[in-house]
Amino acid sequence: MLRKLYPREYYTSTYIIDFDKYRRMGYKAVLFDIDNTLVEHDAPANDAAKKLMYKLMQLGFSVGYISNNDEERVESFRQAVLDSMPVEEGKENPYEDRIIYIHKAGKPLPKGYRAAMERLNTYEKNTMFVGDQLFTDIWGANNAKIRSVLVQPIAKHEEIQIVLKRIPEKLILFLYRRKHKLRDRG
Ligand SMILES: [Mg+2]
Numbered sequence: 144m145l146r147k148l149y150p151r152e153y154y155t156s157t158y159i160i161d162f163d164k165y166r167r168m169g170y171k172a173v174l175f176d177i178d179n180t181l182v183e184h185d186a187p188a189n190d191a192a193k194k195l196m197y198k199l200m201q202l203g204f205s206v207g208y209i210s211n212n213d214e215e216r217v218e219s220f221r222q223a224v225l226d227s228m229p230v231e232e233g234k235e236n237p238y239e240d241r242i243i244y245i246h247k248a249g250k251p252l253p254k255g256y257r258a259a260m261e262r263l264n265t266y267e268k269n270t271m272f273v274g275d276q277l278f279t280d281i282w283g284a285n286n287a288k289i290r291s292v293l294v295q296p297i298a299k300h301e302e303i304q305i306v307l308k309r310i311p312e313k314l315i316l317f318l319y320r321r322k323h324k325l326r327d328r329g
Pocket of ligand 1 (some may be wrong): 177274275
């Protein structure tokens with residue numbers, strides 16, 4: 144049971160992940176949680192997020208935002224990223240099809256992850272997921288049988304229901320680290 148909550152890898156931040164390495168391993172799409180994974184909860188796309196997305200595009204990745212948040216939040220995040228991409232004047236944005244979102248994704252159910260893979264034309268073995276919560280993000284990625292990467296949440300001020308979930312999360316992470324004798328990376 145607990146195994147389904149264990150991430151495949153754990154990093155202190157999304158922004159230290161070596162995505163070149165995963166590209167060389169054959170991964171073609173990165174699915175992301177947004178809130179506390181890429182930016183603070185409900186914060187707009189910032190320069191760091193935009194820069195990372197541009198880098199992922201250059202590496203040849205497709206990107207999907209898989210969020211349980213509502214459409215307005217998720218769509219506007221994706222649009223801000225798209226708008227930050229360099230586009231030739233008078234040409235269509237070439238990244239439209241490679242940056243997608245799934246709102247109200249229903250994590251930890253696998254359906255949102257699967258819908259994203261279908262739209263990006265990838266499958267379980269060449270798709271990875273990055274998120275900050277075990278009980279939604281990681282559990283869901285494991286349910287969808289894609290590589291699950293946990294990151295430390297960005298925000299300092301968290302909503303109370305998230306804070307409460309962190310307590311069992313810490314226990315499970317402790318057991319996970321003990322089992323795998325892992326140290327934090329980065
Ligand atoms: Mg999150």
